[in-house]
Amino acid sequence: MPVMNMVQALNQALREEMARDPRVVVLGEDVGRRGGVFLVTEGLIDEFGEMRVIDTPLSEMGIIGVAIGMALYGLRPVAEIQFIDFVYEAFDQIVSNMAKIRYRTGGMYSVPMVLRSPCCGGIRGGMHHSQSPEAYFMHTAGLITVMPSTPYDAKGLLKASIRSNDPVIFLEPKSIYRTIKEEVPDRDYTVPLGKARLVREGNDVTIVTWGAMVYQSLEAAKLVEEKHGWSVEVIDLRTLFPYDKDAIIESLEKTERLVIVHEAPKTAGPGAEIAAYIAENHIELLRGPIARVTGFDTPFPLVHEKLYMPNIARIYMALKKVMQY
Amino acid sequence: MEVLGSRDILNLDRALGLYRVIDEDGNPVAGEPSLPDKLLLDMYTYMIRARILDGWLLKLQRMGRVALHAPNKGQEASAVGATLALKREDWLFPSYRELGALLVRGMTEEEILDRALTTIDDPLKGSDFAIYGHRKYNIVPAPVPVANQIPHAVGAALAAKIMGDKIVTMTFFGDGSTSRGDFHAGLNFAGVFKAPVVFVNQNNQWAISVPLKRQTAAPTIAVKGIAYGVPGIRVDGNDVIAVYTVAREAVERARSGEGPTLIEAVTYRLGPHTTADDPTRYRGEEEVKEWERREPLRRMRRYLISRGLLTEEEDKALWSEWEKRIEETVVKVLEKPPLPPEVILEDVYEEPPWNLKEQMKELRESIRLLKELGIELE
Ligand SMILES: Cc1ncc(C[n+]2csc(CCOP(=O)(O)OP(=O)(O)O)c2C)c(N)n1
Ligand SMILES: [Mg+2]
Numbered sequence: 127m128p129v130m131n132m133v134q135a136l137n138q139a140l141r142e143e144m145a146r147d148p149r150v151v152v153l154g155e156d157v158g159r160r161g162g163v164f165l166v167t168e169g170l171i172d173e174f175g176e177m178r179v180i181d182t183p184l185s186e187m188g189i190i191g192v193a194i195g196m197a198l199y200g201l202r203p204v205a206e207i208q209f210i211d212f213v214y215e216a217f218d219q220i221v222s223n224m225a226k227i228r229y230r231t232g233g234m235y236s237v238p239m240v241l242r243s244p245c246c247g248g249i250r251g252g253m254h255h256s257q258s259p260e261a262y263f264m265h266t267a268g269l270i271t272v273m274p275s276t277p278y279d280a281k282g283l284l285k286a287s288i289r290s291n292d293p294v295i296f297l298e299p300k301s302i303y304r305t306i307k308e309e310v311p312d313r314d315y316t317v318p319l320g321k322a323r324l325v326r327e328g329n330d331v332t333i334v335t336w337g338a339m340v341y342q343s344l345e346a347a348k349l350v351e352e353k354h355g356w357s358v359e360v361i362d363l364r365t366l367f368p369y370d371k372d373a374i375i376e377s378l379e380k381t382e383r384l385v386i387v388h389e390a391p392k393t394a395g396p397g398a399e400i401a402a403y404i405a406e407n408h409i410e411l412l413r414g415p416i417a418r419v420t421g422f423d424t425p426f427p428l429v430h431e432k433l434y435m436p437n438i439a440r441i442y443m444a445l446k447k448v449m450q451y
Numbered sequence: 452m453e454v455l456g457s458r459d460i461l462n463l464d465r466a467l468g469l470y471r472v473i474d475e476d477g478n479p480v481a482g483e484p485s486l487p488d489k490l491l492l493d494m495y496t497y498m499i500r501a502r503i504l505d506g507w508l509l510k511l512q513r514m515g516r517v518a519l520h521a522p523n524k525g526q527e528a529s530a531v532g533a534t535l536a537l538k539r540e541d542w543l544f545p546s547y548r549e550l551g552a553l554l555v556r557g558m559t560e561e562e563i564l565d566r567a568l569t570t571i572d573d574p575l576k577g578s579d580f581a582i583y584g585h586r587k588y589n590i591v592p593a594p595v596p597v598a599n600q601i602p603h604a605v606g607a608a609l610a611a612k613i614m615g616d617k618i619v620t621m622t623f624f625g626d627g628s629t630s631r632g633d634f635h636a637g638l639n640f641a642g643v644f645k646a647p648v649v650f651v652n653q654n655n656q657w658a659i660s661v662p663l664k665r666q667t668a669a670p671t672i673a674v675k676g677i678a679y680g681v682p683g684i685r686v687d688g689n690d691v692i693a694v695y696t697v698a699r700e701a702v703e704r705a706r707s708g709e710g711p712t713l714i715e716a717v718t719y720r721l722g723p724h725t726t727a728d729d730p731t732r733y734r735g736e737e738e739v740k741e742w743e744r745r746e747p748l749r750r751m752r753r754y755l756i757s758r759g760l761l762t763e764e765e766d767k768a769l770w771s772e773w774e775k776r777i778e779e780t781v782v783k784v785l786e787k788p789p790l791p792p793e794v795i796l797e798d799v800y801e802e803p804p805w806n807l808k809e810q811m812k813e814l815r816e817s818i819r820l821l822k823e824l825g826i827e828l829e
Binding site: 155156158159160161163181182183184185186187188211212214215250251252253254255349392393422423424425427428429430432433434437438439440442443 | 518519569577578579580594595596597627628630631632633658659660661665666667727728732733789790792794795796799806807810813814816817818820821824826828
C-alpha cells in the first residue's frame with residue numbers, strides 16, 4: 127500500500143471521484159493551473175480539463191452561490207475556499223441557501239455539494255489564515271461538518287462527503303497536511319460520516335477531540351501515563367455534526383471522566399455543545415466536572431500561537447483537574 | 452441626450468485609454484511635465500527606499516524572522532505616485548503591497564520592520580502578517596481578506612463629509628479584489644453619496660495564479676466605475692509621474708465636493724505573490740522579462756538623468772546611502788526582544804471580560820508548567 131500524506135490522499139480522493147462520476151466538478155481560486163495553494167487539486171486540470179476544474183474570479187460569495195446553483199441543476203460540485211478564514215463573504219449563501227434549500231423546498235431540491243477548505247492554526251498564519259470556525263457550521267441546521275486527522279480518513283471522508291446528498295463543510299487541518307504520513311489504499315473506499323474513531327484505548331479519562339489536536343492529546347496522554355499512571359482514552363470525532371454521541375457515551379461508561387480538546391475558541395464553541403449534551407442526558411456517568419481545553423477567546427494571534435492553541439501543558443492541566451477532582 | 456447629465460462621468464476614453472507622461476525608456480510622451488524638481492527627485496527616492504526595504508523583507512522571511520511578505524517589486528510607482536497627491540491629514544486604507552505608500556505618509560523603515568518582525572515595538576502588537584499602518588499617519592492597517600477595506604474608505608470619506616472636514620480618503624486594492632462584493636458595494640455607495648474617496652486599483656495582471664481575464668470580461672477595470680457613476684481613469688502604473696498627475700486630479704475633485712474617482716494603475720508584480728508562492732507554476736519567463744523592461748525605477752532614473760536632474764554618480768550615491776541606512780535599521784531591529792505572551796489576550800475589548808481574565812491565568816499557569824516540564828513548544 128502506498129504511503130501518503132493528507133494532501134496526496136485528498137488529491138487521490140478527488141481524482142477517483144471525478145473519474146467515477148462525471149457530475150463531480152471542482153471550482154475555486156487558484157485550483158486549476160496552480161493546483162491550489164496547498165496543491166490539493168494538483169494535476170486535476172490536466173486530467174479533467176477546464177470545464178470540470180474551474181479557476182474562478184476572486185469571490186467567495188460567487189464560488190459558493192454558483193456551486194449551489196450547479197448542485198441544484200444536478201452536478202456534484204466540490205468548491206474550495208482557499209482558507210476557511212475567507213468564507214465569511216459566502217455566509218449568506220451558506221446559511222440562507224446551502225443549508226436551507228432542502229427544508230425551504232419541502233425536500234423537493236437538495237444541494238449535494240462539498241465546501242472544502244484548509245483550516246486551523248499551527249503554521250504562523252496569523253488571524254486570517256488560522257481560524258477554526260466549525261461551530262458556526264455545526265450551529266447551522268442542514269449542514270454536515272467534517273474534519274479528518276489522518277490521510278486515510280481524509281480520503282475516505284472526502285469520498286463519502288462527495289457522495290452525500292446533503293451539503294458538507296469539509297475542513298482540512300493544514301498544519302498536518304504534510305506532517306502525518308500513513309498507508310492509504312490505492313482503491314475506492316469510504317469512511318462513514320457520523321462515526322468517530324477510537325485513537326487510543328484507556329480506562330481513566332476520555333479525551334474527545336479532532337483535527338490536529340488529536341496529536342496534542344496523544345502526547346499529553348503519554349505524559350500523564352508516564353507521570354501518574356493514568357490511562358487516557360482518545361476519541362477523534364471526525365464528523366463534528368452529526369457527531370457520534372454513542373462513541374462518547376460508550377467511552378464514558380468506562381472512564382467516567384471527560385476532557386474536550388479543540389482549537390476553536392471556548393465560548394459557545396463546539397465543546398460547549400458536547401459538554402451540554404452529556405451533562406443534560408448522561409450526568410450519571412460522570413464522576414466530576416467536564417473540562418475543555420480550547421483556543422482562547424480572542425482572534426487567532428500571529429505571535430505565540432503555540433501558547434494560544436491547546437498544547438501539552440494545557441491538556442495536562444485539564445487532565446489533572448479532572449483526575450484529581 | 453446627456454445620460455445622467457455628465458459627460459465626464461461617462462468619459463469612456465479615459466477609462467479605456469492609458470494615460471502616460473513618460474514612456475518605457477523614460478522619454479516624455481507629450482512635452483515636459485511641469486512638476487517641481489524636488490518632487491520628481493522625491494518620487495524616485497521613495498521608490499528606491501521601497502525597493503530596498505522590499506528586498507530586506509524577502510530576505511528576512513527566508514531567514515525565518517518574518518512570517519510572510521508580499522513582494523512589491525515592480526509596483527513602486529503606483530503606491531508612491533498616488534499617495535504623494537494626498538495631504539497629511541488625509542486618510543489611507545492600504546492593502547498589503549504598498550510599502551512606498553507607507554513611506555510617503557511618513558512611516559519609517561524602523562516602524563515597518565518592527566511590525567514585520569513583531570518586535571517589542573511592533574505598533575500593532577503582533578496582530579497579523581503583511582499589514583502595516585499607524586494612527587499617527589492616518590493609515591488604517593488592512594484586513595487580510597482582500598477588498599474589505601474598500602467600503603471602509605468610503606465610510607470614512609462620508610464621515611468626513613458629514614462632519615464638514617475637507618478630508619479625502621484613498622484606498623488600494625488589487626485586480627483580483629475587484630471581483631468581491633466589497634468592491635461593488637464600496638463603489639456603489641461612493642457614487643450614490645458622492646463620497647470624497649479615491650480608489651486606486653493596482654492592476655498587476657495576476658491574483659496569485661489567476662490572470663486578469665479570469666476576473667472580468669470588461670475591457671478594463673477603470674470602466675467599471677462608470678456603471679456606478681464614478682469616473683474611471685486608466686493610467687500607466689509604472690509611470691510615477693502619470694500616477695501622481697491623475698491622483699492629484701482625483702484628490703482635488705474629491706476635496707472640492709465632486710465625489711469619487713476610480714484609478715486603474717496598470718502595473719505588474721515582478722516577484723512571487725508572496726513568499727509562499729511559486730509563480731513558475733502558472734506564468735512564463737517571457738512575460739516577466741517583458742515587464743522587467745517597463746519597471747518603474749529604471750524608467751524614472753532615465754528620465755531624471757535625461758532632464759539633468761540626476762547624474763549617474765548621484766544615482767549611485769543615492770542607492771548606497773539608502774542601502775546603508777536601511778541595513779543599519781535592520782541590524783538594530785533584529786536585536787530587539789519579542790513581544791511577551793500576554794499580548795495575545797489583550798485588545799479584544801476595551802476592558803477584558805471575565806473569560807479573558809480566567810484565560811490569562813490559564814496562559815500563565817501553562818507557561819510555568821512548560822518550564823517545569825522542560826518542554827519547548829516552537
Ligand atoms: C477574501 C479573500 N480571499 C482569498 C484570499 C487569498 N488571497 C490573498 S491575495 C489573493 C489574490 C489577490 O489578488 P489581487 O487582488 O489582484 O492583489 P495582488 O495580490 O495581485 O496585489 C488571494 C486570492 C484573501 N486574502 N482574501
Ligand atoms: Mg493582482
